[in-house]
Amino acid sequence: MRDLLKFITCGSVDDGKSTLIGHMLYDAKLLFADQEKALELDSKVGSRGGEIDYSLLLDGLMAEREQGITIDVAYRYFTTDNRSFIVADTPGHEEYTRNMAVGASFADFAVILVDATKGVISQTKRHARICSLMGINHLVLAVNKMDLVGFDQKRFEEIKQDFMSMTYGLNIDSVQVIPVSATEGDNITKKSENTPWYDGQALLPYLETVDVSEDKDQDSFVLPVQRVSRPNHTFRGFQGQIESGTVAVGDEVISLPSNEKAKVKSILVADHEQTEAVVGQPVTIQLDREMDVSRGNVLTTSDSIQVADMFTASILWMDDTELVAGRNYFVKVGTKTLPGTVMSIKHKIDINTGKQVPADRVFKNELVECDISLSENMVFDKFENNQALGGFILVDRVSNMTSACGVVEHSLRRSTNVVWQETDINREIRSQQKGQKPLTLWFTGLSGSGKSTLANEVEKKLVAMGNHTMLLDGDNVRHGLNKNLGFKEEDRVENIRRIAEVAKLMNDGGLIALTSFISPYEADRNNAREIIGDEFIEVFVSTPLEECENRDVKGLYKKARAGEIPNFTGISSPYEQPTNPEIEIDTSQYSIEEATDIVVKKIMEYLD
Template sequence: MKPLLRFMTCGSVDDGKSTLIGHMLYAAKLIYADQEKALELDSKVGSRGGKIDYSLLLDGLTAEREQGITIDVAYRYFTSDHRSFIAADTPGHEEYTRNMAVGASHSDLAVLLVDASKGVQSQTKRHLRICSLMGIKHIAAAVNKMDLLAYDKEQWCVIESELNHMAKEFELKTFQVIPVSAAEGDNILDWSKNMPWYSGPALLPYLEQVEIDTEEFEQPFYMPVQRVSRPNQHYRGYQGQIEGGMLRVGDTIYSLPSREKAIVKSLKSAGRETTELKNGMAASIELDRNVDVSRGCVLTTDKLLPVTSKLKVDIIWMDEKPLIPGRNYMMKIGTQQAPASVVKIYHQTDINSGELQPAVEGRKNEVITCDIALSSSVAADRFSLRKEVGSFILIDRLSGMTAGAGVVQEPKTSSADITWHETSVTHEHRAALKGQNPAVIWLTGLSGSGKSSVANRLEEMLHAAGRHSMLLDGDNVRHGLNRDLHFTEADRAENIRRIAETAKLMCDAGLITIVSFISPFREDREQARAIIGESRFREVYISTPLHICEQRDPKGLYVKARQGEIEAFTGVTSPYEAPESPDLTIDTSSMTIQDAAELIYTDIDQIQRSEGKANDK
């Protein structure tokens, strides 16, 4: 079986990445006859005046062909006489850095292209840094378009020197600089006579012979569990791919994060029983006793593999919306998933110089070092030690899109020592004592919409009915609990997070809690819902139009905002994101405060009655 090399091409826009791989496939006869014929026909109407446009083999999207750039990651599978390859052609435009990072995360080697006529660009440095961050230790720098420089040796030497200087910053295992012309085929398959001053290997022969360290060093076995197989009542197998070490029948194994211990009873791979399995193999593991194992757990022979709910990480931020402390995401690490939020940003890394610069938030395409807190403990380790439980993505909980990708610098294992203390008196006991079902009534809307007035009247009605309640008003909370927070986007997110945690505790105390906050961002309100719990959260949108709120202006804030005295004022200089599907919508421009409060009270009363009947059953 031929050895496999997974490599990617990267570099700045129009450096010739697609052309390079396309020419390699075409010249080496590694494409089918119909692909070759289609390429020749498409090239006649292409951008090279009838000459073969090798990039068309990889640029499959219509937009890519029209613009002459790569947007998505294009994968090609091919085999030469000496090796099998999976090539990922990644985009060079800064806008598509996230796509490039995806390609890097699945590659062993990177072919870093540099346009010889332009020299080393900022995007070249960015891609080299991302490759290093994603664990790529082998780089082949292809200095392309040497034909445009008439194959000049002196200019090549300048670029080679700069690239070698850059490479010293990173802990690379191999770094080879090769002068090429992707369009003309120089140094692609064979040594080029046009550059007699170059004595090194051509690109394809180099890729065929470069030795990739698979890092099969001695390390304890570990495997993220992908699924639990239960074909019958006599067999329960925990399945996944072994990511490190070796496992044998009879070995002692631990399930993380619970750290329950068991003995390996049997092993299967590809449906066949065996006595041992090693790194890279698919496995189905049967244990001698039932333990708490499901998808997302990690099986290991190393009882010291860290389990933690706090990580220090490096993140490549990919979202248009900035990364700010307090905002909630879903983290996927290995097969594990858990809600997560950034609690501290240390710095961002300058792409060009590598210098660490102060930062209070992360913006698109920046590399940010920060601490992340998770809602539950996960098995995680430094990326340099265990790649599969040391790399992760952050997912936007509203859109489901990947917001960032990163690697673990350090698991902060001390956080595992902090455990939730289960009290004898539960929240059900407290609710029963008060004779009510606790809930959070979350009023959101513009300043001047009537939130505080409605909330105050609602609490009066609850009190008169003998209900136990508490009102949390935005201004009141900022006088005490949140007086250290300002009105930046990060502080607003933290403001909502703290009040949601407080409201949750009040729910646990059995109270009906009324929250009156502008809470302008949909994402922050959804985070509050996740913290409090779907069944106990009611979102009430006070939808009074902006012009009515501004006419009222009870605190004179709109006037100050229009005069520029208040920065980032919601509705004037900062956006308000209306709820998409609130539980109730109330417009106080067409409804009295009393009527609005009665509408919410009726909703609460219906919840109490329906849940009371359910409890009786």
């Protein structure tokens, strides 16, 4: 089988990426006769006055043809006498940077295009940095539209120097700069007479010979477990794809994160038993003894893979909603998915200069370095050592959309140096002593909805019934514990996180904790539920905004309407209503005594 090269084309919008690949396939006669005929027919009604529009080979969506841009990633498979290729033609528009990153995640090599009339621009630099982030270490810079600058060598050298200085400091092993004309075919499949000053290869011959093999040591066997196969009581196999190294029957492997050891009893590739398997093969492995291994665990012979619950990462933020510290996501590394929190944003990366820029929030298509905390230990490695265990995605817990992709830089020492201290007096003993089941009653609703009043009355009734309680009120905690926090989104996120941790400690003390906070964001309430666990009971005080504003006990709505209070929930800042609260009450429909009785009656269902 011929050597396979997986590469992408990227760059700014209208730099000629689709045209370049289309012309390459056409000139190299790598099209079927019907494809060639369809291209010629489609071009007659295209945007080039009847001349062949090579971009139509890649731009298949109607919107792409109408606008003359690439929107989605288009994959093409072709083979020459010297090599097989898979090319991903990726969009150049900033709006579709997410799609470009998806294409880069599969590739070993990148062809970055630059319009010779424009030179290296911000989107060019962004794509180069994303390629580096995704582990692409070999590039071609194709300086396109050289025909529009009269094949000027000086202009070519200016662009080359600009790009090379930009890539300094990136993890790039090789850069080849080639002057091309995607429309006219110069230096695409063969050397052009229009560039006698260029002494390198044309693009296709270069792609056929470029070496992208990795020099780093990949001897250690690594298998992220995807599935446990148990067809009957006599067989228990662990299935997955070998990401590095080789494994043979009789080899001793380590199961992470448990660090248990066992020897390989048998290896199945498909339904055939083999004595050895190599990187890239999907396998089923049987071990010589029973171990606790499940999806997300890793079988390996390496002693350098890390197990921790905190790490520093570089990410590309791809969500329309900005990132702020304290937000909670699902973190997927390898075959394992865990809840995780972006603890802090260390800095952004300036696209143009590569410099680190202080930041407290991150917007779509920005590169950032941050610290991430997980709900439990996870197996991972540096991306440069193992891409399968070093790359990850962040998934929004509400929409299930991918919010970011990133790479692990290193674990945080505190994740292994700080160990939970078990105590002899635990939650169970404390709750038995108090004769009650610990709960957190999380009252949420708009300002003026009656949260604090209702929570206060509910606590009085619970205490009268002999329960042990503690009420945490939103305004009260801002006089002490959260005195340093304002009302920006990132402050609200941290405010709720701290209260959730305090409520959890109170539950550990056997208490029933009541919290009264607006807590406007569903993601933050979900994070609080994750921290507190099964003891979390959401009480949605669903009093309508009109009624809350009519009450306006503190005069805050009036100030907010006058523009005196920025970021006021319900007026200038959103309130995301709970989708499935355990308890819901509208205080405008009942007296305070009636509302209290209704809520306490429902609470008793969870206390029994």
